[in-house]
Amino acid sequence: xxxxxxxxxxxxxxxxxxxxxxxxxxxxxxxxxxxxxxxxxxxxxxxxxxxxxxxxxxxxxxxxxxxxxxxxxxxxxxxxxxxxxxxxxxxxxxxxx
Numbered sequence: 001x002x003x004x005x006x007x008x009x010x011x012x013x014x015x016x017x018x019x020x021x022x023x024x025x026x027x028x029x030x031x032x033x034x035x036x037x038x039x040x041x042x043x044x045x046x047x048x049x050x051x052x053x054x055x056x057x058x059x060x061x062x063x064x065x066x067x068x069x070x071x072x073x074x075x076x077x078x079x080x081x082x083x084x085x086x087x088x089x090x091x092x093x094x095x096x097x
Contacts, residue, residue, distance in 0.1 A: 018057070026054040029064045036071065 030051055037047040053063040 022055070022057065022060065026060050026064075029054050029060070029067065032067060032071075036067075036074075041071065041074075 033042070033047055033050040033054070036042045037044065042050070050063055050067065053059045
């Protein structure tokens with residue numbers, strides 16, 4: 001009986017820990033999705049779908065890879081600075097002009 005309650009506590013703690021780590025890594029993808037929506041690159045429906053996918057294990061990685069491949073050469077402009085995102089050998093490089 002004691003082993004069952006310990007496994008229950010560990011499982012609940014483990015699931016919470018995994019979702020906390022999922023959220024800490026998915027926040028960048030969610031912000032990128034919101035950036036794409038603000039720049040009118042994707043629709044509201046696509047935004048909602050991408051955010052939901054970012055909250056599900058395994059699908060978050062697949063969605064992140066999809067977004068990275070589709071929007072890998074996007075240009076970001078902020079407060080007079082011009083950022084250009086390039087991907088080289090798996091590294092994301094930002095040029096400031």
